[in-house]
Amino acid sequence: MSAAALGTGEVVASSWAASRGGSWLEADGVLSAADSTVGLVSLGIAVVAIAALVWVLVLLARQRREVRRANDLLALSRELRHRYDALQAVTKEGVLVVSLSGTVLDISDRAAAILGVEQDATVGKHLTDLAVVLVNEQGLSMNPAAVLGYRTGRAGYTVDSQLVGVALPGTQGSQARMVQVASQLVAAADGDAPAVLTTLVDVTGSRQVEAALSRSEMQFRVAMENAPIGMALVDLDWHVVEANSALAELLGTTVEALRGYPMEALSTPDSRASERLEVDRLLGGGQHRFSLEKRYQRADDHLVWVVLDAALVRSPSGEPDHFVVQVRDSTESRLQAEMLTHRAMHDPLTGLANRTLLQEVLQSVVEQPGVVDRVAVLACDLDGFKEINDRYGHAAGDEVLVHVAGVLRAATARRGTVARLGGDEFVVVVQDVDGPKAVFEVAAAIHAGLAEPVRVARRRLPVAASIGIALADPETVQGGAPTLLAAADAALYKAKSAGRGRTEVYDQSMAKSSSVELLRELTEALASGELVVHYQPIVDLADGRVVGYEALIRWQHPYRGLLLPAAFLSLAQEAGLAVPLGQFVATKVAEFVASSPDRTTWVSVNVSADQLGDGEFATTLLAEISRHRLMAGRIVVELTESSLVASGTRIRHELTQLSAAGVPILLDDFGTGVSPLSYLRDLPVAGVKLDMSFTSGIPDDPTAGKVVRALGALARELAMVTIAEGIEHAEQAEYLHRNGWRYGQGWLYGGAQPAPTTGAATHASSAGAVPDGRPAPARVATPAVHPGDTTR
Numbered sequence: 001m002s003a004a005a006l007g008t009g010e011v012v013a014s015s016w017a018a019s020r021g022g023s024w025l026e027a028d029g030v031l032s033a034a035d036s037t038v039g040l041v042s043l044g045i046a047v048v049a050i051a052a053l054v055w056v057l058v059l060l061a062r063q064r065r066e067v068r069r070a071n072d073l074l075a076l077s078r079e080l081r082h083r084y085d086a087l088q089a090v091t092k093e094g095v096l097v098v099s100l101s102g103t104v105l106d107i108s109d110r111a112a113a114i115l116g117v118e119q120d121a122t123v124g125k126h127l128t129d130l131a132v133v134l135v136n137e138q139g140l141s142m143n144p145a146a147v148l149g150y151r152t153g154r155a156g157y158t159v160d161s162q163l164v165g166v167a168l169p170g171t172q173g174s175q176a177r178m179v180q181v182a183s184q185l186v187a188a189a190d191g192d193a194p195a196v197l198t199t200l201v202d203v204t205g206s207r208q209v210e211a212a213l214s215r216s217e218m219q220f221r222v223a224m225e226n227a228p229i230g231m232a233l234v235d236l237d238w239h240v241v242e243a244n245s246a247l248a249e250l251l252g253t254t255v256e257a258l259r260g261y262p263m264e265a266l267s268t269p270d271s272r273a274s275e276r277l278e279v280d281r282l283l284g285g286g287q288h289r290f291s292l293e294k295r296y297q298r299a300d301d302h303l304v305w306v307v308l309d310a311a312l313v314r315s316p317s318g319e320p321d322h323f324v325v326q327v328r329d330s331t332e333s334r335l336q337a338e339m340l341t342h343r344a345m346h347d348p349l350t351g352l353a354n355r356t357l358l359q360e361v362l363q364s365v366v367e368q369p370g371v372v373d374r375v376a377v378l379a380c381d382l383d384g385f386k387e388i389n390d391r392y393g394h395a396a397g398d399e400v401l402v403h404v405a406g407v408l409r410a411a412t413a414r415r416g417t418v419a420r421l422g423g424d425e426f427v428v429v430v431q432d433v434d435g436p437k438a439v440f441e442v443a444a445a446i447h448a449g450l451a452e453p454v455r456v457a458r459r460r461l462p463v464a465a466s467i468g469i470a471l472a473d474p475e476t477v478q479g480g481a482p483t484l485l486a487a488a489d490a491a492l493y494k495a496k497s498a499g500r501g502r503t504e505v506y507d508q509s510m511a512k513s514s515s516v517e518l519l520r521e522l523t524e525a526l527a528s529g530e531l532v533v534h535y536q537p538i539v540d541l542a543d544g545r546v547v548g549y550e551a552l553i554r555w556q557h558p559y560r561g562l563l564l565p566a567a568f569l570s571l572a573q574e575a576g577l578a579v580p581l582g583q584f585v586a587t588k589v590a591e592f593v594a595s596s597p598d599r600t601t602w603v604s605v606n607v608s609a610d611q612l613g614d615g616e617f618a619t620t621l622l623a624e625i626s627r628h629r630l631m632a633g634r635i636v637v638e639l640t641e642s643s644l645v646a647s648g649t650r651i652r653h654e655l656t657q658l659s660a661a662g663v664p665i666l667l668d669d670f671g672t673g674v675s676p677l678s679y680l681r682d683l684p685v686a687g688v689k690l691d692m693s694f695t696s697g698i699p700d701d702p703t704a705g706k707v708v709r710a711l712g713a714l715a716r717e718l719a720m721v722t723i724a725e726g727i728e729h730a731e732q733a734e735y736l737h738r739n740g741w742r743y744g745q746g747w748l749y750g751g752a753q754p755a756p757t758t759g760a761a762t763h764a765s766s767a768g769a770v771p772d773g774r775p776a777p778a779r780v781a782t783p784a785v786h787p788g789d790t791t792r
Helices: 003-020 024-090 109-115 144-148 204-226 244-252 269-283 330-347 353-365 385-392 395-410 435-449 474-497 509-528 569-574 578-595 616-628 649-660 678-684 702-717 730-738
Strands: 093-099 104-107 133-135 160-167 175-187 197-201 230-234 240-244 290-295 303-314 318-329 375-383 416-422 425-431 454-456 459-460 462-471 503-506 531-540 546-557 559-565 602-607 636-640 663-671 689-692 721-724
Touching: 093 109, 104 109, 104 375, 104 678, 109 197, 144 175, 144 269, 175 204, 175 636, 230 244, 269 290, 269 303, 269 318, 303 330, 330 353, 353 375, 353 416, 353 425, 353 474, 375 395, 375 435, 375 474, 385 395, 385 559, 395 416, 395 425, 395 435, 395 454, 395 459, 425 435, 435 462, 435 503, 462 474, 474 503, 474 509, 509 546, 509 578, 531 578, 569 578, 578 602, 578 616, 578 636, 616 636, 616 649, 649 663, 689 702, 702 721, 702 730
Parallel strands: 462 503, 546 602, 602 636, 636 663, 663 689, 689 721
Antiparallel strands: 093 104, 093 197, 133 160, 160 175, 175 197, 230 240, 230 318, 290 303, 303 318, 375 425, 375 462, 416 425, 454 459, 531 546, 546 559
């Protein structure tokens, strides 16, 4: 404050004091007391203000700390929620939080997806208001509040797990998802009421896997138990762990007895080493499975043939775990195979070896060292056998053949092999230390055995035999089995020429004289009419109607009987008589067709490449067709497939000429040649004839069946006529017809016989010929069947 202002105040104060009329001292005392009071009040106010300020500051500091703590807690809550959401996003478990009253407090995305509800719309709802359908394992409905919420009377429970089904909207109870539900009470913070925390795990996939595994195991056990073949699970030590009843039955024991039994002990001792070797190869990784055919010994000591198939099962890590074994009884199939082999190598009428087996046996014998003077071949042919067939029938002839086979077996007395080549021709291969002596003893025993007439029904038929003997010497042995057989046949021919009922021994002079004499006789036979043509019927496999014939040449020899083509055709070809023989057959066939009252049946003529090329055969055939005015297609030419391997352009020209003149061309022996496909493409072939070697194998031989089906399909694809030859059984005919073969021939329908009589031919149908020149079916009488003659 300035001095001027202070001075003015003092003047005012003095004036105020004088006007009051008090003394200065008195006023001064009063003022002092007032100042003290004001000072105290001011001091108190100041203290209170300071204290208030301090308190405000304290409150502000505390508030700031609370705000920071709240912010920290909020940030922590957000972080925990973020972690919680992240955890729920990657876990397969769903989480549901429910109050004790049943209100949903929180639900994770996974839990909402499992229950089929919306997450946001679920929070705050009561469990009973949720559109959730829960079922138990029996398919009965369950209360969601009882499953997902608090259970009355279960206060303090920690974990309560059960398996329920969640049926989503629009699905049936059978399609419910299986969910593992686990609930527990959790205490809330700050003294809040506890809540129920429920975890939900969708176990549908694992349950399906378990069910599939269980179903697979059950199916495997059912399949194993009911399998028609023996099955077993075998450990790595090759001991049976489990077996089915089929295996136990096969081995004549029980399933209980097989458990723990070593597999090797089931086999015969001679096959155990090979089985152990295969097992070791499996364990070593050399192979994944093996198959063995072997013999097992049953509990009753009987032996059975089985096929053992074993496969190694490995664990997921690749380590060997166990074996799965199948044991199939092959006794019957092996016997059938042996029977088929026996049938293929033996004559069906007499049970003797056939030509094939004889040649194999003889060839193996002559290849052995020291065969000279230890081996001899005996050829036997019956005298007057044709008269027996003609007079008493083929059935009587068959009984005679069976009787003769028995005589030959007895005469040989296990000193060699007896074979029937066909008809009444037999061969004995004698093996003995003293071959010459043994063979003469066998020949004498044959004559003695046939001295007694054969009893057939009520008749006693005399039978005699001519025998030719060939001893193994260095020259014949060098030529092999064919030379020995030819030598024995030459000796037989000499015995027949010398008066029959006798035995001749081969010498070098017979080699030339027999062939020269036979050639001379064949030349004379062409002129004298000893050559005849027989006809074998060809039928429609659909109904057995005879549609045509195959013409086959025969030689009615004056004292050797009826000779089949195999006995003289090769000689005729060597001598250049093949073409005259073909012209002879063509002339006879044309006469037969022209004289037949049936105008629909056809006749096929066998022609080889030797008979084609010079034009004489084709010219003769076409001239005969023209002379008799035969319809196109009534005479058919059959070409042997193997004879065309080296065919030239001239042969193709003649075939084209014949085809253009209305003579269908068939390819004979189809399937046995070198290049049949090229023939079908390059030659004017109208049809094929299946070789009898394929027919004989069906229906038992699966390989032959496949070939038959394949060749038939090929021929049909090329729109060709299909004929199968060599049919002996109805099963073969049915199989061929079922697989597309239209025509057939064989002993089932009749062998080759002389020309059918006019009376038989009058039963022919009136069906016309096929427009394309191929044969049309017709009904005619079927010739009698003679199973003894197996050569066409």
